[in-house]
Amino acid sequence: MSRNVVVTGGGTGIGYEVARRFAESDDHVVIVGRRRAVLEKAAADLGPNVTPLVCDLADPDDVEAVLRELPERIDVLVNNAGSRETVAGGGPHALLARWRGDFERNVMTVVLLTESVRDRLTPGAGRVVTISSIAALRGAGSYGAAKASLHAWNHFLAAQLGPSGITANIVAPGTVAGTEFFGPRLDEAEVSRRAARTLLGRIGETGEVAAAVHFLASPEAGFITGEILHCNGGELLGR
Numbered sequence: 001m002s003r004n005v006v007v008t009g010g011g012t013g014i015g016y017e018v019a020r021r022f023a024e025s026d027d028h029v030v031i032v033g034r035r036r037a038v039l040e041k042a043a044a045d046l047g048p049n050v051t052p053l054v055c056d057l058a059d060p061d062d063v064e065a066v067l068r069e070l071p072e073r074i075d076v077l078v079n080n081a082g083s084r085e086t087v088a089g090g091g092p093h094a095l096l097a098r099w100r101g102d103f104e105r106n107v108m109t110v111v112l113l114t115e116s117v118r119d120r121l122t123p124g125a126g127r128v129v130t131i132s133s134i135a136a137l138r139g140a141g142s143y144g145a146a147k148a149s150l151h152a153w154n155h156f157l158a159a160q161l162g163p164s165g166i167t168a169n170i171v172a173p174g175t176v177a178g179t180e181f182f183g184p185r186l187d188e189a190e191v192s193r194r195a196a197r198t199l200l201g202r203i204g205e206t207g208e209v210a211a212a213v214h215f216l217a218s219p220e221a222g223f224i225t226g227e228i229l230h231c232n233g234g235e236l237l238g239r
């Protein structure tokens with residue numbers, strides 16, 4: 001049966017591959033992001049099952065507006081949108097901007113939408129999958145702290161949705177190539193450095209994270225909830 005799927009940040013990187021997997025399974029996929037042109041190009045590439053919706057998920061007015069456009073029944077919500085705040089410096093103003101920025105970009109983008117659509121999640125079958133990061137367990141300052149807070153929140157969400165037969169899980173990727181996340185910072189030397197930290201000796205691909213998301217969103221994963229699935233080539237335990 002075809003499902004209604006919402007993928008935030010579905011215009012690029014990991015989210016694009018997630019959207020592709022669902023679209024190829026004949027699901028109806030809404031991809032959400034801030035840049036209209038990026039979303040429209042992605043939707044055109046991915047085919048008629050994919051609909052673009054423009055929204056800044058950290059902005060409550062935008063989220064309120066986008067609720068009118070989203071399906072009344074949502075089978076799968078993939079909270080993938082996120083980014084890193086780049087404000088530098090150690091003074092209180094810079095610290096506040098960086099921490100607020102990372103929480104807005106990585107926590108509010110998830111919480112505002114999920115809490116707003118929770119009554120639309122299909123009882124008995126609904127799935128929420130949220131992307132955090134290995135940074136939630138291995139530091140990375142305000143970005144890691146923001147991603148880590150999603151783990152605590154997800155456990156709470158899973159407990160609340162459990163009685164309705166809806167699951168909520170996290171996928172926590174290590175370094176993944178082929179996305180806009182790092183920009184030019186992920187040069188050859190940085191890739192080698194990060195690859196050396198894994199047990200597989202390489203960084204990940206977007207499709208590998210998308211496969212983990214697709215599994216957790218599948219009907220077969222109905223007894224898995226409140227979990228964190230690590231997808232990092234063994235980097236968490238390291239060499």
Ligand SMILES: NC(=O)c1ccc[n+]([C@@H]2O[C@H](COP(=O)([O-])OP(=O)(O)OC[C@H]3O[C@@H](n4cnc5c(N)ncnc54)[C@H](OP(=O)(O)O)[C@@H]3O)[C@@H](O)[C@H]2O)c1
Nearest residue numbers: 009012013014033034035057081082133175176179180181
């Ligand atoms: N790449 C990695 O190595 C890695 C590792 C661990 C975790 N992650 C996480 O994986 C997720 C996907 O990242 P990615 O690597 O695929 O990077 P990406 O290509 O930059 O994808 C992020 C997507 O989120 C969208 N987005 C960001 N802020 C948004 C907002 N406020 N409202 C709506 N959409 C927003 C962006 O589109 P617009 O700019 O058009 O809004 C973009 O399409 C993120 O949560 C990231 O933290 C990535």
